[in-house]
Amino acid sequence: MSSPCLSSVLTHANLTMYPTGPTDMLLHQPPTLQLSAPSHCSKASAQSYRHSSPHCWSEDQVLEWIGDQVENAKFDANFLSLACCAVNGSTLCQMKTDQMIGVFGPQLGPQLHQSLQDHKSKHELQNLPEPELNETCQLLDNFLDNLSFPLLSTLRFGAVEDAVSKREFDYQDDYDLSLALEPMAPEYFSDGDYMSSSNESASNESEPELSCHLISKVQIKLEKEETQLKRPRGRPPKGNQERSSIYNTPKKTKHAPRGTHLWEFIRDILIHPEKNQGLMKWEDRHEGVFKFLKSEAVAQMWGQKKRNSSMTYEKLSRAMRYYYKRDILERVDGRRLVYKFGKNSSGWKMEEIGMPVLSHQAGGGL
DNA sequence: AGTCGCCGGAAGTCTACC
């Protein structure tokens, strides 16, 4: 069996995971295959393994973990065979140091073993005060899974080469960074006004948000197929006859798994700086006060997760305001784009997520 | 006056659950 480049898979996973990442991220990371994943992309990778015990890691999560270790060690992933990584967390946890060295080599093996021990002890020691925190981690995993293309979740090692080469082809064929600066070609949309709201709203934003336009053709093509089948959520716009055809389409029967709630999505962005990319920041970490830095970009990400390309910050903020009644969020009067987590929210406090609570740690932290 | 973010009512969809 040949040894497909692990880093290629990881790089693709990252790029497909966040196709609408911030402008600087993509503009400075041309869509070429690299031996080690670009740091930005890597930081934006799922890292869902961090939130579950190594014993419970799936093969995909093991792959993510290995990818991070490869990057940290500046290890040349070309020397790694994907076949070596085709293990789940349970199997991995049974491996001893010498076995790891045997499989991953003398350079990477010990580091992987040490990292695994760290993760194991972290999850054994971590005292989660609320059961929902476990659910939160699962929701985060779901979020990451749902956000990505099915590359990681469907890729099986026997079919890696085919899948990778196909993704390479699709990617190079379809991904166009010029989209960041140019209007999207109308043929990529099923409905011309679907994208108009985001472009329009992005232009309204006081801060530059080029990232709003960074939606790959790959994604758009997928959404095109979806929107042709799926009736848009919410109240239909007044006098909009263009969408009438999709309102008559048969109802989708397949129920998607319960997804992350909006406040959890926001929280996850805030507590995972590697996924934040300057979208939001803590104003007061201790009090749970946060601010949208790139409101429309966050809205686009939310829309991406909900498969709704017409999501805007205005709509997102309406949903946020509903949380006031439920004490999931509290009002922060007089400050634009600023919200505060309420008493019915969870999983954002430092002590809840196992971070050391330092004095003077409020504010500023991503 | 125009723009922007925020507010909250109303009406709608979608999904999970019973």
Next chain:
DNA sequence: GGTAGACTTCCGGCGACT
């Protein structure tokens, strides 16, 4: 199939700012 919860969409209004 019915229902509840969680949004989504639209809209009119408000205050701050330019």
